[in-house]
Amino acid sequence: MGDMEHQEPTIVINGLRFTYPGIDGHPPPGSKPLIDEFSLNLNSGDRCLLVGSNGAGKTTILKILGGKHMVEPQMVRVLGRSAFHDTALTSSGHLSYLGGEWRREVAFAGFEVPIQMDISAEKMIFGVAGIDPQRRAELIKVLDIDLSWRMHKVSDGQRRRVQICMGLLRPFKVLLLDEITVDLDVLARADLLKFLRKECEERGATIIYATHIFDGLEEWPTHILYVAHGKLQFALPMAKIKETSNLSLMVSSYV
Numbered sequence: 001m002g003d004m005e006h007q008e009p010t011i012v013i014n015g016l017r018f019t020y021p022g023i024d025g026h027p028p029p030g031s032k033p034l035i036d037e038f039s040l041n042l043n044s045g046d047r048c049l050l051v052g053s054n055g056a057g058k059t060t061i062l063k064i065l066g067g068k069h070m071v072e073p074q075m076v077r078v079l080g081r082s083a084f085h086d087t088a089l090t091s092s093g094h095l096s097y098l099g100g101e102w103r104r105e106v107a108f109a110g111f112e113v114p115i116q117m118d119i120s121a122e123k124m125i126f127g128v129a130g131i132d133p134q135r136r137a138e139l140i141k142v143l144d145i146d147l148s149w150r151m152h153k154v155s156d157g158q159r160r161r162v163q164i165c166m167g168l169l170r171p172f173k174v175l176l177l178d179e180i181t182v183d184l185d186v187l188a189r190a191d192l193l194k195f196l197r198k199e200c201e202e203r204g205a206t207i208i209y210a211t212h213i214f215d216g217l218e219e220w221p222t223h224i225l226y227v228a229h230g231k232l233q234f235a236l237p238m239a240k241i242k243e244t245s246n247l248s249l250m251v252s253s254y255v
C-alpha cells in the first residue's frame with residue numbers, strides 16, 4: 001500500500017500465525033491458531049484504522065507487532081527487524097505501542113514511571129531525557145496539559161492525556177494505538193488525531209489505530225484494515241471505500 005514505491009515497507013506481515021500458549025507454555029496440541037494466514041505490507045505515511053468485532057484479534061495483532069508476543073522472526077518485520085527479538089526497536093523509540101496494559105501499569109514503556117503517585121505532570125514529562133523541547137511543547141499544547149496537575153488527583157481523561165504525551169515524546173516511526181482515546185473528550189481526541197495525521201504526512205510515520213469509535217474518523221485514515229476470526233478480511237485504501245459505500249455498510253457485508 002502507499003505511493004512510495006521505492007521505499008521498503010515499514011511493516012511487513014508475512015503469513016502470520018499465532019496461538020496463545022497454554023499453561024505449559026506451548027499451544028495446546030491440535031489447537032486452531034487464533035491468528036492465521038495474515039499478510040500485510042504498510043509503508044511510510046500509512047494511517048490505518050484496525051477494525052473488527054470484540055475478540056476478532058486486534059489487540060493480539062498489535063501486541064505481536066509491538067514485540068510483546070513471540071512469533072517466528074520472518075513472520076513480522078517492523079522497520080526491517082523482528083519486533084520481538086530486536087529490543088532496540090522499542091528502546092530507541094522508533095516503535096511505540098500504546099495500549100491497555102500500558103494504560104494500567106506505566107506511563108511509558110522503558111521509563112517505568114508509576115502513574116498514580118503524587119508527582120506532577122511537569123515532573124513526569126520533563127523527566128524524560130533527550131526530548132526535543134519544541135516537540136514536547138507542541139504535545140503539551142495539543143493535549144492541553146496543565147503542568148501543575150498532580151497525577152494522583154487528576155481525572156481519568158487528564159491522566160490519560162499525560163500518558164499519551166509521554167508515549168509520543170520520542171519521534172516514533174511506527175506507532176501502534178490500541179483504543180487509547182476512550183477517556184478523551186471530543187475536542188481532545190480531535191486535536192490528537194490531527195497531530196497524529198501530521199506525524200504521518202510530515203515525518204512519514206506509520207500508524208495503526210485499533211478502535212470501535214468511528215465518530216470523527218471519516219477523514220483520518222488512509223486505509224481500513226478489517227479483521228474477523230483472526231484473519232485479515234480486507235485492507236483497503238480509504239478512497240476505495242468512499243467510492244463503493246460507507247464503512248459500516250462495507251464491514252457489515254463481510255460479517
Ligand SMILES: Nc1ncnc2c1ncn2[C@@H]1O[C@H](COP(=O)(O)OP(=O)(O)OP(=O)(O)O)[C@@H](O)[C@H]1O
Pocket residue numbers: 020034052053054055056057058059060061
Ligand atoms: N492472554 C491470552 N491468552 C489466551 N487467549 C487470549 C489472551 N488474550 C486474548 N485471548 C483471546 O484471543 C482472542 C482475540 O482477543 P483480542 O484481545 O486480540 O481481540 P480484540 O479484537 O482486540 O477484541 P476487543 O475489540 O474486545 O478489544 C479472544 O478470543 C481472546 O479471548
